[in-house]
Amino acid sequence: MSENLKNGTGKLFTNVDPDKMRAFVREKNKKKVSKLTTVKEAVEKFVSDGDYVAIGGFGGVRIPVAVIHEVIRRGKKNLGFSGHVSTHDCQLLSAGECFDRCDAAYIVGLEARGLSSNARRVFQSGKINVTEWSNGALSWRFKAAAMGIPFIPIRSMLGTDTFNYSGAKEMFCPFTGKKLAAVPALYPDVAILHVHRADIYGNCQIDGIVVADDDIAKASKRVIVTTEKLVDTYEIRREPNRTVIPYWTVDAVIEVPFGSYPGNMPGVYFSDEEHLSEWLKVEKDEQLFKEFLEKNIYSCKNFSEYLEKNGGMEKNEQTYSAGASFKIGGENDPL
Amino acid sequence: MTRYNNMELMITIAARTLEDGAVVLVGTGVPVATAMLAQMTHAPGLTILFEAGGVAPLLPTMPISVGDSRTTHKGLKATTMAEIMEFCQAGMVDYCFLGGAQIDKYGNLNSTIIGDDYKKPKTRFPGSGGANDLASLCWRTMVVTPQSDKRFVEKPDFLTTPGYLQGGTSREDAGLPKDTGPYRVITDIGVYGYHPETKEMMLISLHPGKTIEDVKANSSFEILVPDGYEMTTEPSDHELEVLREKVDPTKVIIGRG
Numbered sequence: 130m131s132e133n134l135k136n137g138t139g140k141l142f143t144n145v146d147p148d149k150m151r152a153f154v155r156e157k158n159k160k161k162v163s164k165l166t167t168v169k170e171a172v173e174k175f176v177s178d179g180d181y182v183a184i185g186g187f188g189g190v191r192i193p194v195a196v197i198h199e200v201i202r203r204g205k206k207n208l209g210f211s212g213h214v215s216t217h218d219c220q221l222l223s224a225g226e227c228f229d230r231c232d233a234a235y236i237v238g239l240e241a242r243g244l245s246s247n248a249r250r251v252f253q254s255g256k257i258n259v260t261e262w263s264n265g266a267l268s269w270r271f272k273a274a275a276m277g278i279p280f281i282p283i284r285s286m287l288g289t290d291t292f293n294y295s296g297a298k299e300m301f302c303p304f305t306g307k308k309l310a311a312v313p314a315l316y317p318d319v320a321i322l323h324v325h326r327a328d329i330y331g332n333c334q335i336d337g338i339v340v341a342d343d344d345i346a347k348a349s350k351r352v353i354v355t356t357e358k359l360v361d362t363y364e365i366r367r368e369p370n371r372t373v374i375p376y377w378t379v380d381a382v383i384e385v386p387f388g389s390y391p392g393n394m395p396g397v398y399f400s401d402e403e404h405l406s407e408w409l410k411v412e413k414d415e416q417l418f419k420e421f422l423e424k425n426i427y428s429c430k431n432f433s434e435y436l437e438k439n440g441g442m443e444k445n446e447q448t449y450s451a452g453a454s455f456k457i458g459g460e461n462d463p464l
Numbered sequence: 465m466t467r468y469n470n471m472e473l474m475i476t477i478a479a480r481t482l483e484d485g486a487v488v489l490v491g492t493g494v495p496v497a498t499a500m501l502a503q504m505t506h507a508p509g510l511t512i513l514f515e516a517g518g519v520a521p522l523l524p525t526m527p528i529s530v531g532d533s534r535t536t537h538k539g540l541k542a543t544t545m546a547e548i549m550e551f552c553q554a555g556m557v558d559y560c561f562l563g564g565a566q567i568d569k570y571g572n573l574n575s576t577i578i579g580d581d582y583k584k585p586k587t588r589f590p591g592s593g594g595a596n597d598l599a600s601l602c603w604r605t606m607v608v609t610p611q612s613d614k615r616f617v618e619k620p621d622f623l624t625t626p627g628y629l630q631g632g633t634s635r636e637d638a639g640l641p642k643d644t645g646p647y648r649v650i651t652d653i654g655v656y657g658y659h660p661e662t663k664e665m666m667l668i669s670l671h672p673g674k675t676i677e678d679v680k681a682n683s684s685f686e687i688l689v690p691d692g693y694e695m696t697t698e699p700s701d702h703e704l705e706v707l708r709e710k711v712d713p714t715k716v717i718i719g720r721g
Contacts (some may be wrong), residue, residue, distance in 0.1 A: 187516045187531030187545075214516070214531070214545075214593065238590035240529045241492040241716075255584035261576065264515060265549035265597030272546050284553055285600035288638030289572075290623040291592045294582060299639070308639030337542045338517030338531055344546065395533045395542075402528070 134308075137295035139260030142209045142230050143181050145313040147277045153350055159377040163329040168355070168432065171381035172199040175319055175351045181209035182228075183271070183315075183349060185322035185342040188216025189239065189392045189400055191335070193323040193355050195385045195432035200321075201225030202427060211315065212236035213267040213341060217392055220408060223248035224422055230258040232315070234267045242405060247412040261294040262286075262312070268341050270315035274348030282309035320349035323388045324374070325397070327356040331379025332365045332372055337395030339373055346374040352381075357397060359384040387436055387445050398446075404439055466673070468699050469721045470610065470652035472707060473671060475501060476699035478561075478608045478650045487511040488559040489552065489598055493717055494608045495561030496526055500711045505703060513557065515594040517543045526712060549594070552601035555641070560598035561606045565589055566620040569665045569685040571605065571627025571646030571658065574620035582622070595625040600640050604647035611651035616683035628663035635663070653678050655696060659688055669694040 144150070166174075176182070182200075186192040197218060200208075205227050212219055212233040219236045222228055224247060237248040251257060262270070265285050273281040282300065286292040287310050292299075297310045322342050324333040333354055335342060346352050354374070359382070365372055387394075391401035391408075411421040429435045436442060468476070475494060479501040482488055490496045490512060500523055503510045511520050514527070518535030519542070527534040536542040551557055564573035575595060579586030599605045605627070609615060627646045628635045635645055648668070649656040655669045666688040667679060672695065679687055699707075712718050 187529065189529050190516070190531040190533075212591070216529075233591050235590045235593040237588055242528065244589070249588050252588040253585055259583075261591060263592040263596035264545060264594040265552075265601075268544070268546040268549060284639070284641055285549075285597040287600065287626070287640050288623075288629045288635065289596060289626050290576070291596045291625070310639075337533070337536050339542070339544045340516055340531065341545055343544065393529070393532050395536060399533060400528070 134299040134301070135292070136299070137292055137297045139294050139296045140258060141296040141313060142232065142260070143316050145279050147279055147314060150274070150316050151277065161330050161376060164331045164379055164382040165329050166381045166383060168195050168199045168383050168385070171353045171383060172196060172203055175353055175380055176200055176205055178205055179207045180318040183211045183213070183317035183320045183345045184215065184218045185320065185340065185345055186389070186392070187338065187340045188214045188218060188235070189405070190338070191323050191389050191394055192218050192392045193321045193353070193388065194221070194390060194392065195355055195383070195388050196321045196353055197221045198426050198429070198432060198435065200227060211267055211317065214264060216240060217405065220245040220248050223251040224426070226251065229256065231260070232262055232267060233259050234262045234264045239405065239409065243409050245409060245412060247418065260296050261291050263291055266295065266297065266312045267315065268344070270312050271341050271344035271348045273312070273314035274316045275344035278314060280311045280313045282311050284309060286310045315348060317345070317349045319351045319353065320345045321353050322346065322374070323355045323385070325356070325394070326358045326360045326364065327354055327382050328360055328362040328365050329382060330362065330376035331374070331382050332362065332376045333374035333379070334365065334368070334371045335373045343373045346378045352379045354379050354381065355383045355385040355388045357386055357388060357394060385432055387442065388432070390436060390445060391439070401439070468704055469718065471718045471720050472704060473699060474608050474650050474652060475707060475718070476703045477655060477696060478606060479505065479703070481606065481648055482507050482510055482559060484509045486558040487513065487556060488561065489513045489515060489548070489557050489602060490561050491530055492527055494563070496523070497707070497711050497717050498561060498608065500526065501703065501707050504706050504710055513548055513551065515545055515548050515598070517545055517548060519543060526716065549597050549601070552598060555603070557602045559604050559606055560602040561608065562595050562599060562625065563607065563609055564595070564625065566615060566617045567607060567609065567649070568617055568620055568627070569687070570629060570631050570663055571607065571649065571665065572620060572623050572629065573599070573607070573625040573627065574622045576622040576624045578621050580621065592624050599625045599627070601644065603644055605645060606647055607649045609649070609651060611653045611682045613682055613684045616685060618685050628658065631663040632661070653682060656687065664688055666690060667693045669696045671696045672698055
C-alpha cells in the first residue's frame with residue numbers, strides 16, 4: 130500500500146521531536162513571578178540571530194509592532210519565520226532584511242491593499258530558503274506542537290505543488306486506509322504576540338479572533354507578549370474562561386498601548402490605512418523607502434516616538450478608535 | 465451603454481449561486497461583496513465565515529482584511545484559524561470563493577509564483593494563504609475572475625490550490641475528500657462548470673452581448689461548449705441597487721469595472 134506515497138521536498142527549519150520540547154519545558158522556570166520588562170530588554174534577552182520566530186495576530190490585525198521594530202533596529206539577522214498570514218509583519222521583517230528562511234503560507238501581500246514590492250524583491254532574490262504550506266497546515270503545525278505530538282494528519286495540500294514544495298509527507302490512515310498529509314509540529318524558538326490584556330505574570334486575554342496565538346504560545350520555547358493594557362491578576366481571575374495564554378508559557382510582558390499600530394486591534398482601534406498605503410507607495414522608490422525607514426524605525430528610540438511621528442496617541446484615539454465602533458458582539462440595534 | 469459594468473455583472477451572477485441557508489467562506493474583495501449581496505437579496509440566512517476566525521458577523525461594510533474588526537462585528541463567534549479550517553475539514557462549509565493569477569481547465573489555481581525557477585521566481589505572489597485548504601475541504605469551490613488567455617492557461621506555473629488536478633478521478637485518488645471540488649467559474653464572459661466525467665471546464669451560460677468566439681479567444685485551453693448552453697439573465701435593477709448602495713457604496717470593488 131505504501132508504493133505511491135510522496136514526500137514534499139521543502140526543508141524543515143525546526144525540530145519536530147516533542148521529547149526535545151518536553152525536556153526544554155521541564156527545565157523552564159514555571160514559578161509565578163513578574164515578567165515585566167521593556168521592549169529593548171526583551172529583544173536583547175530573548176531574540177538571537179538565527180532564531181526561528183513566530184509572530185501572532187493576523188498580518189495587519191493584533192500584531193506586535195513595537196517588538197518587531199526593535200528586532201529591526203537591533204539588526205537581527207538570519208532569523209527563520211513562519212509566514213502564517215504574514216502581511217505587515219512580513220513587510221517589516223523584509224524591510225530589515227532580518228530573515229533567511231521562511232515557512233510560507235501567505236507572504237509579500239497585504240490582502241486587499243496590494244502587494245509589498247520590497248518584500249517581493251527580497252523573496253525574488255533567491256537568497257531566502259522558502260518552504261510552502263497552506264494557512265491551515267501552519268495552524269495545524271502549531272497545534273501539533275501545542276499538543277506535544279510530532280505531526281498531525283490533515284486532508285488539504287494533497288495533489289498540489291504546495292504539497293510538493295512543503296515539508297509534509299503523505300501517509301495512509303491506519304484505520305480507514307485513506308491518504309492523508311502528515312504535517313510536522315512547528316516549535317519556534319521565540320513567539321512575539323500582542324494581546325488586549327495581561328497581568329505581570331503573563332496570563333493573557335484576547336478579545337475577538339485568536340488566530341493561532343493560543344497554540345503558538347504553547348509551541349514556542351520563549352514567548353514575548355506586549356499588551357494594550359496591564360491588568361491586575363484579579364481582572365484575569367474574574368473571567369478565567371477568557372484567558373487564552375497561561376503565565377508559565379510567557380517570558381516577557383510589556384505594556385504597549387496602541388501596540389498593534391498601524392494594524393487593527395479588534396474592539397479597540399482600527400488600522401491606519403493611510404500609513405499602510407504610504408508604506409506600499411514608498412517601497413517602490415529606493416531612496417524614499419530608505420528615508421521612510423530611517424524616520425519611522427531606525428531613528429526612533431522607541432515605539433512611542435514612532436506613534437508621535439504619526440500623529441501620536443491623540444490622533445490615534447480620535448481617528449482609529451472609530452474602529453471600536455465595529456463591535457465584538459455588541460448590544461446595539463440589529464442590522 | 466449597458467446598465468452595469470463587468471464587475472457588477474460578475475458579482476451579481478455569483479451571488480445568485482449562493483442559496484439561503486448555505487455556509488460560505490469568503491475572502492476580501494469580490495468574494496465578500498458577493499456574499500453580502502446574496503445576504504441582502506435572496507439569501508438572508510446565509511452564514512458567512514472568515515478564515516481568520518470570524519463567524520457570522522453582521523457586516524457593516526466590506527472588510528479590508530479577512531481578520532479585521534468588521535469580520536466579527538456583532539458576530540456569533542470569534543475563534544481561531546484552526547477551528548475555521550476544521551469546520552471545512554469536517555464538511556460543514558458548503559462554498560468557498562477564490563481567485564488566482566492563473567487557472568487551468570481543471571480549475572487548478574496558481575497564486576504562488578510566475579516563472580519556471582521556484583527558488584528565484586520572476587514574480588512571487590502570496591502563496592496559498594487559506595486557498596489550498598478551502599478548495600480541498602469545502603464542498604464547492606467558486607472562482608470569480610475576469611477572463612483572459614493569460615489567466616486561463618494550459619499549465620499553471622505552480623499548482624497552488626487543487627481543482628480537479630489532472631481531471632477524471634485524480635482529485636479523489638490524491639486523497640482529497642470525496643465529492644468536493646470546483647463548482648462554478650464566473651467571468652466577464654460567461655458562467656462555467658465542469659464536465660461530469662472528464663472534469664474539464666464547460667460553458668453553462670453566456671453573458672448578454674458575448675459570443676462563443678469571446679469564450680474561445682480569451683482562454684489558452686479549449687473550453688467545452690455543449691449544445692444546450694444558456695444565456696445569463698441580466699442583473700436586475702434591485703440587485704444593482706443593493707450592490708451599489710448597500711454593499712459597495714464607495715465603489716472600492718465595483719469601481720474596478
